[in-house]
Amino acid sequence: MAKALRAAVRGIKAKHNASGNPRLAQPAPDDDALVSHRRRGQDLETAILDATLDLVATSGIGSLTMEGVAAAAHTGKASVYRRWPSKEDLLVDAMTHALPPLTDPPDTGSVRDDVLALLRLMLEAVNSRSGCALQAFMFDNSVDKALIQTVKKRVMEPRQQTLIDALAKGRDRGEVRADAVNLRTAEVGPALIVHQYLMQGPPVPDAYVVQLVDNVLMPLLRP
Amino acid sequence: MAKALRAAVRGIKAKHNASGNPRLAQPAPDDDALVSHRRRGQDLETAILDATLDLVATSGIGSLTMEGVAAAAHTGKASVYRRWPSKEDLLVDAMTHALPPLTDPPDTGSVRDDVLALLRLMLEAVNSRSGCALQAFMFDNSVDKALIQTVKKRVMEPRQQTLIDALAKGRDRGEVRADAVNLRTAEVGPALIVHQYLMQGPPVPDAYVVQLVDNVLMPLLRP
DNA sequence: GGATAAGAAACGCAACCGTTCACTAACAAG
DNA sequence: CTTGTTAGTGAACGGTTGCGTTTCTTATCC
Numbered sequence: 201m202a203k204a205l206r207a208a209v210r211g212i213k214a215k216h217n218a219s220g221n222p223r224l225a226q227p228a229p230d231d232d233a234l235v236s237h238r239r240r241g242q243d244l245e246t247a248i249l250d251a252t253l254d255l256v257a258t259s260g261i262g263s264l265t266m267e268g269v270a271a272a273a274h275t276g277k278a279s280v281y282r283r284w285p286s287k288e289d290l291l292v293d294a295m296t297h298a299l300p301p302l303t304d305p306p307d308t309g310s311v312r313d314d315v316l317a318l319l320r321l322m323l324e325a326v327n328s329r330s331g332c333a334l335q336a337f338m339f340d341n342s343v344d345k346a347l348i349q350t351v352k353k354r355v356m357e358p359r360q361q362t363l364i365d366a367l368a369k370g371r372d373r374g375e376v377r378a379d380a381v382n383l384r385t386a387e388v389g390p391a392l393i394v395h396q397y398l399m400q401g402p403p404v405p406d407a408y409v410v411q412l413v414d415n416v417l418m419p420l421l422r423p
Numbered sequence: 424m425a426k427a428l429r430a431a432v433r434g435i436k437a438k439h440n441a442s443g444n445p446r447l448a449q450p451a452p453d454d455d456a457l458v459s460h461r462r463r464g465q466d467l468e469t470a471i472l473d474a475t476l477d478l479v480a481t482s483g484i485g486s487l488t489m490e491g492v493a494a495a496a497h498t499g500k501a502s503v504y505r506r507w508p509s510k511e512d513l514l515v516d517a518m519t520h521a522l523p524p525l526t527d528p529p530d531t532g533s534v535r536d537d538v539l540a541l542l543r544l545m546l547e548a549v550n551s552r553s554g555c556a557l558q559a560f561m562f563d564n565s566v567d568k569a570l571i572q573t574v575k576k577r578v579m580e581p582r583q584q585t586l587i588d589a590l591a592k593g594r595d596r597g598e599v600r601a602d603a604v605n606l607r608t609a610e611v612g613p614a615l616i617v618h619q620y621l622m623q624g625p626p627v628p629d630a631y632v633v634q635l636v637d638n639v640l641m642p643l644l645r646p
Numbered sequence: 647g648g649a650t651a652a653g654a655a656a657c658g659c660a661a662c663c664g665t666t667c668a669c670t671a672a673c674a675a676g
Numbered sequence: 677c678t679t680g681t682t683a684g685t686g687a688a689c690g691g692t693t694g695c696g697t698t699t700c701t702t703a704t705c706c
Binding site (some may be wrong): 237240287 | 693694695696697698699702703704705
């Protein structure tokens, strides 16, 4: 019954322009030639994930809406729901694609340069759009705690281990105090970068990391 | 016209029980004797602010609703709107009341104990319900940036200065390396506490702070 | 040329905002 | 003790927003 009603409403609307051939009803004379091509498949999917990341990074998760995602990706909600059954699924997928890739640990021969290189990698991640989105995602109380824990484990722990490894190599060379090779010390650099990010906002300048290494970490590590 | 309609509707409802003396219309036989007394003024106001803090601390700002606040405070929306013109005003007021009080700086005669005392004060604030609410407030993208900056200035800066003062006194006693008396070093303790809070969640144990002071800060400060 | 999927525009539904109203409890003045 | 004033309670209201769905038209691929 409701179907018939809606059909009737549409019929009334249709009569406004469709007096004869419905092909003549297309009104848009292509005001924007850039997006004239209709994207499909993988192309559209990455566009939607991209738009989601952008919105999360700029406005946070609280104001993320499916309508907003569809609009930002220049598509319709139907195309979004064809791929993800709900907003949460879309969000999780977008965040998974935002995780920074693991890279080979640097090996410069000096602790200072190893640590500096590692913290610069972290800085790059934090300052990127994905980093902003991840930050908004992880510090949002409405997100499932278990999911956040998973992300933390997958993102933070490998990097912590890499830092500890760099410290251990420094100890073997005699650059680093033996009992400074532990998790507590390895946390200092990342914690200060996150702290600076939260207090002053992005982007955290490269000079901050250099200062951090030379004025805090090196004095802390010295034998 | 709309008024007349609503009055009519209410009239219909009223006829269900009010066949005669309206005094007999009170239906609630006081199922909850604890809240039987009707609170007013300051009493009710703090109850509402309290409920707001609770909700923010547990569920975040994104899901904070006026209906929820009124329900949690066991009152009606009207009483809330009588005091605060909008949700934002209520939120700002609640956060202002959540700010931890400034205390006199400790003076134990040793840097270690001064710093430990200061970080324990910070720990207490972070672990409290107000601390959770403030965290949810400050890291929410939907909150006005300028407001967050104001809170940061009022909360963080005095404590940073107190920490730097403690370092300076340690330097005068010869306990602290002269060029370790700066903002960058003073940030280390608070940054690590915040980091621990964000990574592992509340409460941050007291043992963490002790370990932090003895394994990180003291080696960093030593001459 | 036909199958498939994108685009666009509605729809029903639910939650929430801010407002309003009638009723009632608390309090103060006489 | 009675009376008048103030303010809390509880329930609606209109309006807005967003979710997830549906339908129709149209572009793209095979």
